[in-house]
Amino acid sequence: MRIRPTSARGGLPPAAASAESPAALSGPDGRRLPASPRRRRPDLAALAVLLILGGTAATITLMLNGSARVSAIRITRQVTAGQPLSRAGMEEVRIAGTGIDYLPWSQHASYAQRLALVTLLPGTLLTTQMTATASEGITPGKARVGLALKPGQSPAELRAGQRVQIISLPRQDPGDRTTTVLAQSALVDAVSDPGTHGPPRLVNVIVDAALSPRIAAYASNGQIVLAYLPAAH
Structure with a gap:
């Protein structure tokens, strides 16, 4: 019966000790440290989604508001009741659509000689109820x-x-x-x-x-x- 020689310190055989010693590990594998598992951050992902959705909603709101603006007629000179309006006393102004029947600027020429039913002050937005034909x-x-x-x-x-x-x-x-x-x-x-x-x-x-x-x-x-x-x- 043969007895495997042991090291001088009574441990593993020299070949085994040499195989498991740090000196035996060479190349990249020998210099790589164990990597810690990457931690996921679901809260940051959710925040990014909310920011994207919020930006999209804001853009749509601005587009809708911009498309809802209409061109109206604004009086720039006082016109007393019964006096005719004039083209020189009107200007175009862009306003948000409010549902009030403000006269569109495209009709300013046809209203330039209509009569004011009430006194119109500068800054007044013209409506059909404010004017009349002769x-x-x-x-x-x-x-x-x-x-x-x-x-x-x-x-x-x-x-x-x-x-x-x-x-x-x-x-x-x-x-x-x-x-x-x-x-x-x-x-x-x-x-x-x-x-x-x-x-x-x-x-x-x-x-x-x-x-x-x-x-x-x-x-x-x-x-x-x-x-x-x-x-x-």
């Missing part, structure tokens, strides 16, 4: 009076939508030179202009109903003159 200007308490005017009894460039004073001419009596303002501010509703030397010019005016009988009486005698009142700005 034919819509007659309301309860008002009356439409037709005038047949000779050349010289009305301004040459008179047109519908303007405001005029209605003045009575003196009577045929040479001693009577009295003139009277019959209506301080009457709205011209319609004008028929046949020419300077043609038939009388036919003009419809809207006045207070209480003034209409007197104006009609003077008009039937040809004793009416219209004086143009410039629009307030």
Whole structure:
């Protein structure tokens, strides 16, 4: 029976001791330290997902808000009730859609000669309820009076939508030179202009109903003159 020799210290055989000694490990495997298992961070992954979703939602909100903006008409000059609007007194403004029927800027040309039903201050956003055409200007308490005017009894460039004073001419009596303002501010509703030397010019005016009988009486005698009142700005 053979007995395997042992090391001088009574341990493993020299070959086994040499195989398990640190000196026996060579190359990369001999220099690599044991790697610790990588720890997962599920909380950071969830936070990243929330940030992505939040950014996407914010982008969609901005896009929707931007697409909901509309172009409206804003008044830049004061227009008193009954006076016509003007293109020079309007400007385009972009506003968020609110459901109110603000007039779109694309219609500003057609509203430039409409009449203001109420006094419009600078900064007012125009709506359909704030304006009317000349034919819509007659309301309860008002009356439409037709005038047949000779050349010289009305301004040459008179047109519908303007405001005029209605003045009575003196009577045929040479001693009577009295003139009277019959209506301080009457709205011209319609004008028929046949020419300077043609038939009388036919003009419809809207006045207070209480003034209409007197104006009609003077008009039937040809004793009416219209004086143009410039629009307030």
